[in-house]
Amino acid sequence: MSSHSTTTAPESSRPASLRLGIAGLGTVGTGTVKIIQKNAELLTRRTGRSIAISAVSARDRHKNRDIDLSDYAWEEDARVLAARDDIDVFVELIGGEEGIAREAITIALNSGKDVVTANKALLAIHGQELAELAEANGRVIRFEAAVAGGIPVIKTMTESLAGNQIKRVMGVMNGTCNYILTRMENAGLPYDEVFEEARKLGYLEADPTLDVGGIDASHKLAILSSIAFGTKPAFDAVEIEGIERVSIDDIRRASDMGYRIKLLGVAQMTARGLEQRMSPCLVPADSPLGQLQGGTNMVVIEGDSVGQIVLRGAGAGEGPTASSVMSDVIEIARGVRLPVFGQPATTLRETQPARTAVPAAYYLRLELADKPGALAKVASVLGDAGISIDRMRQYGHHQGAAPVLIVTHKTTPDAIDHAIEVLPKTGVINGEPVELRIEEV
Amino acid sequence: MSSHSTTTAPESSRPASLRLGIAGLGTVGTGTVKIIQKNAELLTRRTGRSIAISAVSARDRHKNRDIDLSDYAWEEDARVLAARDDIDVFVELIGGEEGIAREAITIALNSGKDVVTANKALLAIHGQELAELAEANGRVIRFEAAVAGGIPVIKTMTESLAGNQIKRVMGVMNGTCNYILTRMENAGLPYDEVFEEARKLGYLEADPTLDVGGIDASHKLAILSSIAFGTKPAFDAVEIEGIERVSIDDIRRASDMGYRIKLLGVAQMTARGLEQRMSPCLVPADSPLGQLQGGTNMVVIEGDSVGQIVLRGAGAGEGPTASSVMSDVIEIARGVRLPVFGQPATTLRETQPARTAVPAAYYLRLELADKPGALAKVASVLGDAGISIDRMRQYGHHQGAAPVLIVTHKTTPDAIDHAIEVLPKTGVINGEPVELRIEEV
Secondary structure, eight states: OOOOTTOSSOGGGSOSEEEEEEEOOSHHHHHHHHHHHHTHHHHHHHHSSEEEEEEEEOSOTTSOOSSOOTTSEEESOHHHHHHOTTOSEEEEOOOOSSTHHHHHHHHHHHTTOEEEEOOHHHHHHHHHHHHHHHHHTTOOEEOGGGSSTTOOHHHIIIIITTTSOEEEEEEEOOHHHHHHHHHHHHHTOOHHHHHHHHHHTTOSOSSTHHHHTSHHHHHHHHHHHHHHHTBOOOGGGOEEOOSTTOOHHHHHHHHHTTEEEEEEEEEEEETTEEEEEEEEEEEETTSTTTTOOTTEEEEEEEETTTEEEEEEEEOSSHHHHHHHHHHHHHHHHTTOOOOTTSSOGGGOBOOOBOOOOOOBEEEEEEEEESOTTHHHHHHHHHHHTTOOEEEEEEOOOBTTEEEEEEEEOSBOHHHHHHHHHHGGGGSSEEEEEEEEEEOOO | OOOOTTOSSOGGGSOSEEEEEEEOOSHHHHHHHHHHHHTHHHHHHHHSSEEEEEEEEOSOTTSOOSSOOTTSEEESOHHHHHHOTTOSEEEEOOOOSSTHHHHHHHHHHHTTOEEEEOOHHHHHHHHHHHHHHHHHTTOOEEOGGGSSTTOOHHHIIIIITTTSOEEEEEEEOOHHHHHHHHHHHHHTOOHHHHHHHHHHTTOSOSSTHHHHTSHHHHHHHHHHHHHHHTBOOOGGGOEEOOSTTOOHHHHHHHHHTTEEEEEEEEEEEETTEEEEEEEEEEEETTSTTTTOOTTEEEEEEEETTTEEEEEEEEOSSHHHHHHHHHHHHHHHHTTOOOOTTSSOGGGOBOOOBOOOOOOBEEEEEEEEESOTTHHHHHHHHHHHTTOOEEEEEEOOOBTTEEEEEEEEOSBOHHHHHHHHHHGGGGSSEEEEEEEEEEOOO
């Protein structure tokens, strides 16, 4: 079947088949090769041309990958692969914000190749520079697989909701963190124990702070923010807090009050600038975000016309991530060419980062010392800070201290910070108070 | 700003602005005009050109629509609008499977216009013929707004998941039915009463059987099936059952057993052919589908690589539906041109419709007469049909009959049909048994 009649590029300029060079044959690379081999007929039917692999590269040629690579040229060096004359699209599945991935993509763009990548760190940090390079060369970079695995969030934001002013983007976008938090709750286990479990199961990155420190999810948030708000990707401007200090106590107490704790990314444009934050938040247990178990991801997008759109699916894994890589390959095969972040890179605005100031309700947990008037003192600190209390629970004293839970009415992050600073000075609480934002979802 | 460097069409062939003719100024048409007026700068930034309205048409020129139409030419007849020389895209928001909408779209395609439509009935019934006409003319028809309001399901299926063999598509795609069913449950009200409420609130189509009879949702399912399975849209092949016979009793009993009743559309390709059915089904109360309240829609798509993707959002209303219309307009403005149902219309296969044969668990409710051995007789009918019982509840006798609820293990629709036919002949049950499929979600 030749290319169908409704595509845009002139017949003469289109090669019969779209030729890929795939760099990186880990989980995602292997999954991508499998789809191309297994669904070849379907891909041709849907794109009007065949999708072929010209060459591949990976660290270890002799690793058993359970796929037949014998038809493809092998390159030891991804940068050499990126420069080959017999590829139209360079598929970068190596990862890492610096080094080979960045160099090879630069070579690919400069030698006239389109790029498909799953590399969230690279795009979050060097996305602007790469987008400008791509567009100067008349090339595209597509990256559906970089955010939320199999969930089609990049296409949804860049295309489906492009008629909307985006009001807020939220997401649970690190499956490992969500696995740890739901496992803690379901099994009643402390953080350290579940962290070790996750490590043994191979769920953690080589550097686990990328996951539990919220960095990986923040890379994704920075990419989404850029598309949503027409700003240059600005990973540095994300306020990041990981899940390391989430205790089983807080998970249980929050659950008692109808909430679940999620590592939630939130981006919104305010009059003061772009707020981007990644932090453990409380969400209602019966909300779509609250219902999310295990490694599943969810992105919630709010637009001025569409209202709230929720997307849910596997956030990682061979099949889901490779499905997103193929979404990009198919887009290029069909002749669809969009600006990297949804508008020409040179028109993206500088990000004006703003510390979170949008009011919210907060969850506070503190240990009240067994002293007369202790609760009154706490209440008065909150009152002085302009914080009013929605719900409060004091549990029985145990070893000289009583846990107190407070859910506040909506207040500002500044007011909460002030209260958190003053509370230990009252002498009526033990240790540091815990505060978690309750995100309205 | 002129068109950006990464679009496909040669600069010379692209007009500075994309000129629309909008036919139909009801809720969706009005919403579309509002977005174009309100978000003009954003649309230009994202598409590289301006989106302009050349002309509009509607039944009543003098109706107050709360929008300024004075800059646009007015046509009394949508067919004349479709033929105008000063439009590039004909936006059909009139509705109806025959008559003006169909005629005007045909005129638009034959006179070289692309078409954007929200007309699910037209596409479900005449989609094949219109797709062939469009593609023969080198034109596109886009219809994101035709299915599930603001949810980007057409783009997700046609593009994002195009590397997948689709295994099953499911959806709650009629907000009115979901409103009625959730309202019945939450308020404990019978069907007739909530139906009247919905009518007074203006939630029902002029012909309410389009909603409660499952027809509107089946139009949507037929469109999704075509894209998912590469078959010609075949609305006639959908097995349809509406929500009219869902009783508050069944809603309560199902809830007791951890289920909710939803009007669920399911399409899957089997060895025997394409199964498409729209019927009230039980789904687990804590599943994403079970959690769906009110007018919200949800589509669940299962692919061989991606696993399960869930999309949720407003299924109707001015803003959400207009957002989807604009998604299509933006796609055309960016020079993206895809086959109507995701592959050239001439390559779509004839649909081989198959009656549902995929096994499932079933919910049965029957009224047992107060006779000795009654339950044994029911059990033996089921056993003879090869149906085994997972859970059974008999409630106390009341006026000579006892309600009995049965949840079966997985069995075939044929076995259930046989049992339902035989049960009344035993003489130990009153009236007709109720059976509802329990869809695995």
